[in-house]
Amino acid sequence: MAELRREPSRRNGVTMVNSEPTCELHLRMSGQSHDLTLRLHDDAPSEDEVATWMREGLVIPLHVSESGSSALRTVLVNFATVAIASLLPYRAGRGVDL
Template sequence: MANSEPTCELHLRMAGQSRDLMLRLHGAEPTEDEVAGWMQDGSVIRLEVSEAGSHQVPHSMLVNFGSVAFAWLVPFSAGRNVMF
């Protein structure tokens, strides 16, 4: 997976924060229902992510979805010109 393209972007707004966190996800893309379940259950989920604007290999990140106020998924586009 070291050279794989991201499958989607996961945007998160953590409770008490005024800015969103954008994670470029690698591997299987979660569904909206999965993300909603993680938030409802307050789950800590291990995700494979890479940093925007870099060529770093994907790495694991643990996300506490119990602290997420809202979230949305966006298809990945290297040029950031995603049309909805």
């Protein structure tokens, strides 16, 4: 079973982050032609964790930030609707280090 992650402290309802994302999670939702890219903060999930979330159809809270923003938000991802997922290391600038 997935473990919930602690949310960073909030100031005035907005969570600000001082660190780079730990990785990028690319998701292709069933029936969609494009990937959704999430810049994850906190500990990066393993491929086995993501596979378990997909196999069990879990809804998982993830801490993400958008490119060019230091605001952190929590999104709930329904892994029952994920067809393809890939984890990539995060690298400032280009976004990923292939």
